[in-house]
Amino acid sequence: MKRMIVHCEPGSTEMALMENGNLVEYAAERSQNRGLIGSFIKGKVVNVIPGMQAAFVDIGQKKNAFLYIDDVLHPHLEKQPKHKPSISELLKPGQELVVQVIKEAIGNKGARVTTHYSLPGRWLVYMPTAGYVAVSKKIGREEERQRLKTIGEELRSDEEGLILRTVAEHEDRQAIDEDLTMLRKQWAVIMDKAQKASAPFLLHQDLSMIQRLMRDVYSPETDELIMDCPDQAKEAQAFLRAMLPGETPRIVVYAGETPLFDHYDIKSRLEKDFQRKVWLPGGGYLVWDTTEALTVIDVNTGKFIGGESLEDTVFQTNLEAAQEMARLVRLRDTGGIIIVDFIDMEREEHRAAVWERLEKSMYGDRTQHHILGWTKLGLLEMTRKRMREEITIFS
CATH class of the missing domain: 2.40.50.140 (Nucleic acid-binding proteins)
Known part of the structure; x- marks a missing residue:
């Protein structure tokens, strides 16, 4: 199930996409500064x-x-x-x-x-x-x-x-x-x-950003669109009915006292997920460094000591890291060359399993990407198409 949460203010719109409770995409658009991608000139x-x-x-x-x-x-x-x-x-x-x-x-x-x-x-x-x-x-x-x-x-x-x-x-x-x-x-x-x-x-x-999202990922049988702007909600409903005749789109107009993004804990999640150091569920963590040429992600075991052996601990941390990294790459809209320094693994089947986990976790990413494989230094190399400026989180 996908839940699209849209917060509107005069002159700007913010969108958060959640899949099965996980925050996977965030985008912001100012009405006077709408992007040109896809435009014909x-x-x-x-x-x-x-x-x-x-x-x-x-x-x-x-x-x-x-x-x-x-x-x-x-x-x-x-x-x-x-x-x-x-x-x-x-x-x-x-x-x-x-x-x-x-x-x-x-x-x-x-x-x-x-x-x-x-x-x-x-x-x-x-x-x-x-x-x-x-x-x-x-x-x-x-x-x-x-x-x-x-x-x-x-x-x-x-x-x-x-x-x-x-x-x-x-x-x-x-x-x-x-x-x-x-x-x-x-x-x-x-x-x-x-x-x-x-x-x-x-x-x-x-x-617009919201219409593109509805066109690309919205499924009326399972998905929900929650908006705190009644006028835009009416426009969204008209757009969906034109695009999906005969369907009944589920659009909820939020009118709670707590701000919409606070109600769904979006702001605090974004603040955590856009940090340089991001903790993994099991106690390991990622360190995220971006330069003009590439992004480097370093994986560390941190507090995780749950494996039966050192190799098992490393393997479990790397599996978690691969899954979480795929979500964060999509959420941050990271583009260009991406180098991942997973913790060294002795067994070849473990390296193959980590690659497979990353590949499966990237499946939902609509942006073109290629996982190129392991380098001679044991780093994982991938590319992801970058089409827009870095994401700015509106305050």
């Missing part, structure tokens, strides 16, 4: 740099956006040229084109944009020019994967691409078709605006 090429195989595009922000050549070539690898051309053959200064933001401006770097367009719906992601069908890797049964792929191939046109999302598992063809129809209409509106607008111009902005 008609931009203008400012300069082209062949040495970097990249171009800088004016999208109406303080810093020009970065467009790499791989994001200009055809989105289907099989349709790309065998020898990569110079970007100067594809783009010229002053040229106007539609781009989509895939990474927010961070620090001194401008946003990153692409021409590999994608529009996420409830059951699928629509890619108007990709030319292929894919199915979420999280759908394990081959029979179901093949069913969804067949539906996708039958529904798409020659140039269109579709990705069937994890939530599409066991969904019927009609619901998927309706989702695709809605996304096609959305794309047509974007293209119509692009023909009439002068660059730079915002053509389409992705959903």
Whole structure:
């Protein structure tokens, strides 16, 4: 069961997502500073740099956006040229084109944009020019994967691409078709605006933080949305009914005297989970250090002495650490290179079990990530896509 807790104040919204009683996601959004990820913008090429195989595009922000050549070539690898051309053959200064933001401006770097367009719906992601069908890797049964792929191939046109999302598992063809129809209409509106607008111009902005969460993870059969803002609760109900016709969403408007986040103990949990030193349930602890290049997580046994032997104590601590680390990486929205210094284990099967625990615990994380494995120094290495600035906890 998931519980989405939303606290609203004038000009800002905070969201906490709990799964089976555990705090797994936190996000904050200021209404005047809504993010651009997923947005479509008609931009203008400012300069082209062949040495970097990249171009800088004016999208109406303080810093020009970065467009790499791989994001200009055809989105289907099989349709790309065998020898990569110079970007100067594809783009010229002053040229106007539609781009989509895939990474927010961070620090001194401008946003990153692409021409590999994608529009996420409830059951699928629509890619108007990709030319292929894919199915979420999280759908394990081959029979179901093949069913969804067949539906996708039958529904798409020659140039269109579709990705069937994890939530599409066991969904019927009609619901998927309706989702695709809605996304096609959305794309047509974007293209119509692009023909009439002068660059730079915002053509389409992705959903708000709360709407994205409802679109991506909300299940009306099991999940609950609790909000302390009646007006936004009405909007959320209308959004869910439009997205899930025939369903009755469970939305609770909180009116208690205690502030909503205090009632569910969210603030104190966040303060504990965002510390440099985080205690594990069994008495061990993690030390969390972040630099510009990477995040290093150090695992320590601390007060835990419950194993039958030193190896068993170390193994149990590392298992706990792997599970808790997966939750915290998702909660903190940690991105980039992540190095984990687990406590040294003698037995290879213990190392394999810790890797497996981490992999299973990361399953619910919707952000793209890869567990690369153990280095020669016995460190575990993984990467996680970072698309936004570090999380700020509103006071």
